Amino acid sequence: MDHDLNTLIDLAHRAGKLVMDVYEGDFVTREKEDGSALTEADERAEKLILEGLAKAFPDVPVLAEEAAARGEIPELGGRFILVDPLDGTREFSNRTGEFTVNIALVEDGVPVMGVVYAPAMAKMYAGASGRGAWLQSLDAKQTRSDAADATEIKTRKRPAQGLVAVASRSHRSAETETLLADLGVTDFEPAGSSLKFCLVATGEADVYPRLGRTMEWDTAAGQAVLEAAGGRVHVLDSSGTEGEPLRYGKAERGYDNPHFIAWGE
Numbered sequence: 001m002d003h004d005l006n007t008l009i010d011l012a013h014r015a016g017k018l019v020m021d022v023y024e025g026d027f028v029t030r031e032k033e034d035g036s037a038l039t040e041a042d043e044r045a046e047k048l049i050l051e052g053l054a055k056a057f058p059d060v061p062v063l064a065e066e067a068a069a070r071g072e073i074p075e076l077g078g079r080f081i082l083v084d085p086l087d088g089t090r091e092f093s094n095r096t097g098e099f100t101v102n103i104a105l106v107e108d109g110v111p112v113m114g115v116v117y118a119p120a121m122a123k124m125y126a127g128a129s130g131r132g133a134w135l136q137s138l139d140a141k142q143t144r145s146d147a148a149d150a151t152e153i154k155t156r157k158r159p160a161q162g163l164v165a166v167a168s169r170s171h172r173s174a175e176t177e178t179l180l181a182d183l184g185v186t187d188f189e190p191a192g193s194s195l196k197f198c199l200v201a202t203g204e205a206d207v208y209p210r211l212g213r214t215m216e217w218d219t220a221a222g223q224a225v226l227e228a229a230g231g232r233v234h235v236l237d238s239s240g241t242e243g244e245p246l247r248y249g250k251a252e253r254g255y256d257n258p259h260f261i262a263w264g265e
Helices: 003-023 040-056 065-069 089-093 174-182 195-201 216-228
Strands: 062-064 079-087 100-107 110-118 123-128 132-137 151-153 163-168 185-191 207-210 232-236 242-245 260-263
Touching (some): 003 040, 003 079, 003 110, 003 123, 040 062, 040 065, 040 079, 040 089, 062 065, 062 216, 079 216, 100 216, 110 195, 110 216, 123 195, 123 216, 132 216, 163 174, 163 195, 174 185, 185 195, 195 207, 195 216, 195 260, 216 232, 216 260
Parallel strands (some): 163 207
Antiparallel strands (some): 079 100, 100 110, 123 132, 132 151, 207 260, 232 242
């Protein structure tokens, strides 16, 4: 792992500690204007990450979820960073443990580097285009030097019969169920937040379809990890047909994503 990726890992790890400090105490879940959930953990983690990125990447613009909700959207250009300080706030509020800290570097619309940290599960996923992807056991209370060495992760080949799909605990729909049946899915692995991408990246599942609305900061880090592990993420149209790869910097859409499908090898 190079210096830039290690910087993202360190920031996600430090943010994860703040998230866990809130998670282990009493907290209030508020609702934003768009109906999504917000807690003190979202705000504290984003502040730490933005301060760290400003020092480490002073010339790279950052689009972060809570700042964007306040209308703070910079001119991004071809190289920028996407931040979701707490992906899966509903899971956080419900205390399922399935929430993550997401940071991704995007170049020319492609998520070329990303980290997905699940602090309650002590799992740090990281990946960089052309260099591979890794999983590291890393408790939020540890220092990096205390953590076990990272293990390389790879997607698995499509099985001859019966796909394992992963989908959201919170956002499954009848449309998703129909697509899963059409794909020949015979087993299902539920998961929250960006962990869905990570289960495909580690070969624990084969496919992750998403037919609901997501924002770019929700998906970029998970996509970076998955693609570095050998997978792919493509746009899915209304007929269920795959299109071009899912890309980023879609200002004309308000930085939301179309429907998509993520595959292993």
